[in-house]
Amino acid sequence: MVITVGRQYGSGGREIGTMLAKQLGIAYYDDMLLKEAAEESGLCEELFRSFDERPKSFLYSIAMDPYSFSMNHVTPKGSIEQQVYLATYDTIKKLADKGPCVLIGRCADYALKDRDDVINLFITAPLENRIKRVAARNDISENEARDRIKKTDKSRASYYNYYSAKDWGDAKSYDLCIDSSLLGIEGTVELLKDLIRIKGLK
Numbered sequence: 001m002v003i004t005v006g007r008q009y010g011s012g013g014r015e016i017g018t019m020l021a022k023q024l025g026i027a028y029y030d031d032m033l034l035k036e037a038a039e040e041s042g043l044c045e046e047l048f049r050s051f052d053e054r055p056k057s058f059l060y061s062i063a064m065d066p067y068s069f070s071m072n073h074v075t076p077k078g079s080i081e082q083q084v085y086l087a088t089y090d091t092i093k094k095l096a097d098k099g100p101c102v103l104i105g106r107c108a109d110y111a112l113k114d115r116d117d118v119i120n121l122f123i124t125a126p127l128e129n130r131i132k133r134v135a136a137r138n139d140i141s142e143n144e145a146r147d148r149i150k151k152t153d154k155s156r157a158s159y160y161n162y163y164s165a166k167d168w169g170d171a172k173s174y175d176l177c178i179d180s181s182l183l184g185i186e187g188t189v190e191l192l193k194d195l196i197r198i199k200g201l202k
Contacts, residue, residue, distance in 0.1 A: 001024075001026070001117060001119075001196065002102075002103065002117055002119075003021075003101070003103070003192075003196075004103045004108040004112065004118060005121050005122075005123060006109065006120070006122040006156075006169070007104070007120065007122065007123040007124075008125060008149075008169065009148070009152035009153050010125050010131070010133045010149050011130055011180050012123065012125065012131075013123035013180070014030060014131065014187055016123055016188050017030070017104050019043070019185065019186070019189045020031075020192055020193070021102040023189065024100070024102075024193070024196070026099070026101055027099065027100065027101035027104070027139045028104075029095055029103050030105075031045055031103065032197075033092065033095065033103065033106065036091050036095065037087045037090075040087060040090065040091055041087035041091075050190065076133045077111075078121045085163065088106055089107070089141070092110055093112065095111055096115065096118075107163045107164050108122065109164070109173070110164035118202045119176070119195065121174060121175075121178070121192065122171075122176070122177040123178060123188070124169065124177060124178070125181045126181055127149070127181045131146050134148060176193075176195065177194035178191070
């Protein structure tokens, strides 16, 4: 059983993923995924944090040197950004092979697209709910929270759409999309646990 979680910024997706993994007694990978990828690849962990779900510098390198790319795959001539992406991609697959886990973001659903033991989720919430959540969590104004949400969601969408050739947040890209404000964090976790039981993956 592997669960991937895509999420809008401020929707509670990370909290839901953490709680779900804890209650199911399985591993949870978010920032730890970057640490694992850095150790596996021998690259600096800071590089992974710099490029984490941020495609801008990567897309710029395509524009500057388009001949080093082929479709969604990278030739040996690839840049640091490319190496970071491929190391993350490989690490996701290795972590899934280790056993049941929850994987947050980073196109994990695409990396594991050939497996049949995966449930791909997307967590959303109304913008106003997310603004209040982000403002309270980070002790910032609601205007600042709105800007942060807009920038983060745009970055995640660009990253996901480029690497997966699917649409971030589109229901067709996932097994289930759910508005976390409907049932709250704990209620959403309970619903997802029911889904997993019904799916027969537990």
